[in-house]
Amino acid sequence: MSANDETPAKKSPYPLASRGSKEGRPSEIAVGGFSFGGPRIVVIAGPCAVESPEQIMTIAKIVKGMGATMLRGGAFKPRSSPYSFQGLEGAGLGYLKAAGTENGMPVVSEIMDARHVPIFLEHDVDVLQVGARNMQNFTLLKELGKLKKPILFKRGAGSTVEEWLCAAEYILYGGNPNVILCERGINTFETATRATLDISAVPVLKHATHLPVIVDPSHAAGRPDIIPALAKAAVAVGADGLIMEVHHRPNDAMCDGKQAVLPEDFSILMDALRNVAPAVGRSV
Ligand code: PEP
Numbered sequence: 424m425s426a427n428d429e430t431p432a433k434k435s436p437y438p439l440a441s442r443g444s445k446e447g448r449p450s451e452i453a454v455g456g457f458s459f460g461g462p463r464i465v466v467i468a469g470p471c472a473v474e475s476p477e478q479i480m481t482i483a484k485i486v487k488g489m490g491a492t493m494l495r496g497g498a499f500k501p502r503s504s505p506y507s508f509q510g511l512e513g514a515g516l517g518y519l520k521a522a523g524t525e526n527g528m529p530v531v532s533e534i535m536d537a538r539h540v541p542i543f544l545e546h547d548v549d550v551l552q553v554g555a556r557n558m559q560n561f562t563l564l565k566e567l568g569k570l571k572k573p574i575l576f577k578r579g580a581g582s583t584v585e586e587w588l589c590a591a592e593y594i595l596y597g598g599n600p601n602v603i604l605c606e607r608g609i610n611t612f613e614t615a616t617r618a619t620l621d622i623s624a625v626p627v628l629k630h631a632t633h634l635p636v637i638v639d640p641s642h643a644a645g646r647p648d649i650i651p652a653l654a655k656a657a658v659a660v661g662a663d664g665l666i667m668e669v670h671h672r673p674n675d676a677m678c679d680g681k682q683a684v685l686p687e688d689f690s691i692l693m694d695a696l697r698n699v700a701p702a703v704g705r706s707v
């Protein structure tokens with residue numbers, strides 16, 4: 424693109440993501456029998472990491488039975504320490520897909536490296552997650568722009584909404600229109616939570632972009648006791664979906680057990696969401 428006055432970038436830094444580019448109409452992104460941005464709230468649940476075939480199958484059955492629509496599970500984990508569990512990689516994607524197929528749930532898993540695209544395609548991962556740490560990994564974003572697979576695109580913990588939308592623009596500009604934004608908390612001075620859930624980002628994005636917006640209360644809170652409250656707030660404020668970490672044995676979890684919601688609490692939350700969603704014209 425040349426840098427003259429007529430370039431779209433001059434009008435908006437994110438011309439393809441901007442709300443105006445679709446005449447104010449919100450986008451719907453279909454995955455399996457479900458849709459991000461439609462009347463029904465998409466609830467993605469599962470463990471932080473796939474740990475074994477039995478673990479992911481057990482959790483898939485539990486959350487499916489409670490009304491979750493999609494299954495999450497990391498196989499390539501972005502850990503702060505190189506000594507922490509890094510994920511089961513390709514084998515983990517296989518266990519995740521098997522659990523999803525068995526339970527009629529599309530699967531979501533994080534991709535950290537452009538060189539892993541073939542492994543994700545081989546295992547037919549339904550939604551590729553870009554984590555907070557890779558929001559501005561432009562090499563990865565350019566590769567994902569060549570695909571048609573939906574991209575669950577998390578906000579960087581230190582990024583503004585504008586930086587986030589500019590980064591999403593890389594995927595759209597590459598030719599992949601299927602981007603779902605995910606607010607997962609930002610770094611602030613507050614220490615009571617792992618990050619600060621920027622709840623206002625949801626309505627801000629609804630004005631700024633046509634892309635669907637979901638919320639991850641798990642990584643924002645970092646503690647299970649307040650996750651249900653944040654999840655309800657997210658739906659009330661207009662989020663199109665939720666992604667949450669649920670584990671049946673959080674004390675044994677190999678990653679993020681501290682913030683895992685127990686199945687019984689997830690079930691109570693799902694019941695509550697069945698009341699909250701209709702108040703804002705949605706269903707769960
Ligand atoms: C995750 O979803 O497990 C994860 C690492 O999330 P985030 O990129 O938001 O930290």
Ligand code: MN
Nearest residue numbers: 471668678679
């Ligand atoms: Mn996690």
